[in-house]
Amino acid sequence: MKKLARALFDRDIGKTLAISLFYALCWSMFIYAYQPFAAKALLLTPQEIAINFTVFGIAGLLSQAFAVSRLVKMFGEKKVLFGSLVFMTVSFILFSKVTSFSMLMAVSLFHAFGNSLVSPLVQALLSKEADESSQGSILGINASYMSIGMIFGPIIGGILATNQIQLPFIGGAVLAFVCAVFAYKILSTPHLHQVKI
Incomplete structure (x- = not known):
């Protein structure tokens, strides 16, 4: 637990882990x-x-296969991560406005594209921010933070949905925006050194 907390507050990898x-x-x-x-x-x-769900999965697969590497070559990992999180903020807001199956399909395609970019870019940034001997530890810590999020997300979602079924999407938009703020800070802050855990 001490290692998890220390990593989250590290000036180089903390923001990426927070995302x-x-x-x-x-x-x-x-x-x-x-x-x-x-x-x-x-x-x-x-x-x-x-x-x-099938269309969502296919769109995500195609996006990861054909879009991620091209976008990274054109703009760099940090800019693409920031852009994808802004994209996801809008996507979650759009989900809260869906009223039909056709709208759901359109928003799902939009959502799948943005979502498919986030995880590979976070992992790529973490592997660059850590020194070679610490990369396994950093990725393990990242997996722990993802697990924590997956534990508490449904609880928060349930509390929000009890009041209104669209509120988890609004909550998702707020959290995606928080992630975008962290990504902007990563983008605007020079990387100082490779972290050793």
């Missing part, structure tokens, strides 16, 4: 809220929900 934690929170809130939102608010059939 990982808060993004896992907003993603797990989204996963929690999606099914009841689709079934109860949009009245979708199980087949429509399955189609939406």
Whole structure:
């Protein structure tokens, strides 16, 4: 636990780990809220929900296969991470406004594109921010923060959804925006040294 806390407050890797934690929170809130939102608010059939998940998965796969490396070559990892988190903030807001299956499909494509960029870029940044001997430890710490986010996201999502079914999406937008702020700080702060854990 001491190592986890120390890493989160490290001036070089702390912001990247915070993105990982808060993004896992907003993603797990989204996963929690999606099914009841689709079934109860949009009245979708199980087949429509399955189609939406399939399209979401295919769009994410294609984005990771063809877009990530090209965008990184054009703009660099830090700028693409910042842009993808702004993209995700907008995407979560759009999810809260969806009223039909066709709107859900369109927003899901938008969402899948942005989401597919975040995790690979966070991992790439962490591997550059850590020295060679610490990369395994750093990625393990990152996995721990993601797990923490996945534990508490559904709890927060459940509390929000009890008041209104769209609130987990708004909460996701707020957390994605917090991640974008951290990404902007990473973008505007020079990297000082490789971290050794």
